[in-house]
Amino acid sequence: MNIQQLEYIVAVDNHRHFIQAAEHCNVTQPTLSMMIRKLEDELGIKIFDRTKQPIVPTGIGRQIIDQAKTILRETGRMNEIAKHFNGDLSGELRIGIIPTVAPYLLPHFVQPFIAAYPEIRLHVSEMITERITSELKLGNLDVGIVASVSDESSLQEIPLYKERFYAYVSEHTDLYSKQYILPGDIEPNELWLLEEGHCFRTQIQRLCELSRNSQFGNSFNYRSGSIETLMRMVDRNGGITILPELAIQELSDERKKHIRHFKYPEPAREVCLVVNREQVKTRLIEALRSGIMKYVPQVVYEDSKEVRVL
Known part of the structure; x- marks a missing residue:
């Protein structure tokens, strides 16, 4: 054998x-x-x-x-x-990343990271948090990039940054005339949500105090796996959706007119790395953490008192 x-x-x-x-x-x-x-x-x-x-x-x-x-x-x-032991920064790093982080984080650091660490091979897959934790425990992933606290004792979290939540509102809603809004101002029937399974959806439900079985009065109930799709639904059909801070960086000036801040303390999520406690790729994972922190400094908040993490 x-x-x-x-x-x-x-x-x-x-x-x-x-x-x-x-x-x-x-x-x-x-x-x-x-x-x-x-x-x-x-x-x-x-x-x-x-x-x-x-x-x-x-x-x-x-x-x-x-x-x-x-x-x-x-x-x-x-x-x-x-x-x-030999200080060798080379090898394979298998990464799982949630879909509400991937399109806004990866473009910032992937190319600079590859240039800085040419001997590290990145294999990145988008998947929801539940699958990331499962694949980590099975050993099929080395690290996950998630935005929710894990209660798995076999996994360890490494905080990265906090990013605020913003409302993206249609000009046809009452919220469009406000500069700052409260979660209670949001009408559930006007809220476009991600589909079940996304931790971002769960965080928004907590923010707006929506139950999992909330009844929506609209005759059309649509749930998407894409934040971009939800913004398009707001653009064409009215209503409101919630965006994480990095998504704001990608918007055109015209779309930014639809962004509204939440009143203090602003709701936020904490994005972190999650690893199996028995993993041995410590140096590669630390290189990944440093790369992320270096190339997205605008969303790193050293003082967490200004936000309310959901």
């Missing part, structure tokens, strides 16, 4: 196809098949049911593959420990 064989069975499990798994591993299909059969013979079991299409693991094969993933993950940890 060797590491290569374990990589092969995990690849087949991921792709459910021997040829695609072989391409992923950069070997020929006969070589991959032969190495897997040798492992099966050594263990005295069948790992895959080859009579089914797509190929699936057998019952015992599922357990073997899960153990192989654990071994490969721990082997990777050994390499990272050695890199950390």
Whole structure:
């Protein structure tokens, strides 16, 4: 049994196809098949049911593959420990980032970060907070960029910055004539929300004291996964939506006319890194934190007394 064989069975499990798994591993299909059969013979079991299409693991094969993933993950940890000891800033950093942060944060720091750390390979995926925490615990992500406090004891949060919330209002609403607004000024029937699962939606519900089962009087109830789409709905159909501060930086002067501040203390969210407490990529994660803090200084607030974090 060797590491290569374990990589092969995990690849087949991921792709459910021997040829695609072989391409992923950069070997020929006969070589991959032969190495897997040798492992099966050594263990005295069948790992895959080859009579089914797509190929699936057998019952015992599922357990073997899960153990192989654990071994490969721990082997990777050994390499990272050695890199950390040697001060080596290189390797892969798998990042999960929530959709309400990604389009406003990534453009600020990705290119400068890559230029500063050419040996670090970033793999970034957008996903909601719940999936990020799940993938972190499974070891499929190294770090998440989220905007909600985790109650997972196995995860650690590293604060980045706080960003205020702003109202984006239609000129046809009563709020358009106000310079500052209170959460209680917002009419629920006029509020455009993100779909379920987004932590930003939950924060807005807390801000406006909306229950999960709030009844909306409109005949058209629309929930989007995109803040940009919600702004377009306000532009075309009226109403109001809530934006995080970085989103404001992207608006045209014409759209900024629709922005309204909340009265003091202004509601805000705290964006942070979240990592598995057992992770060993400390130096890479610290480089990521420093890169974010360096290239988005306009949203970093050292004094948190001015805002109310939801």
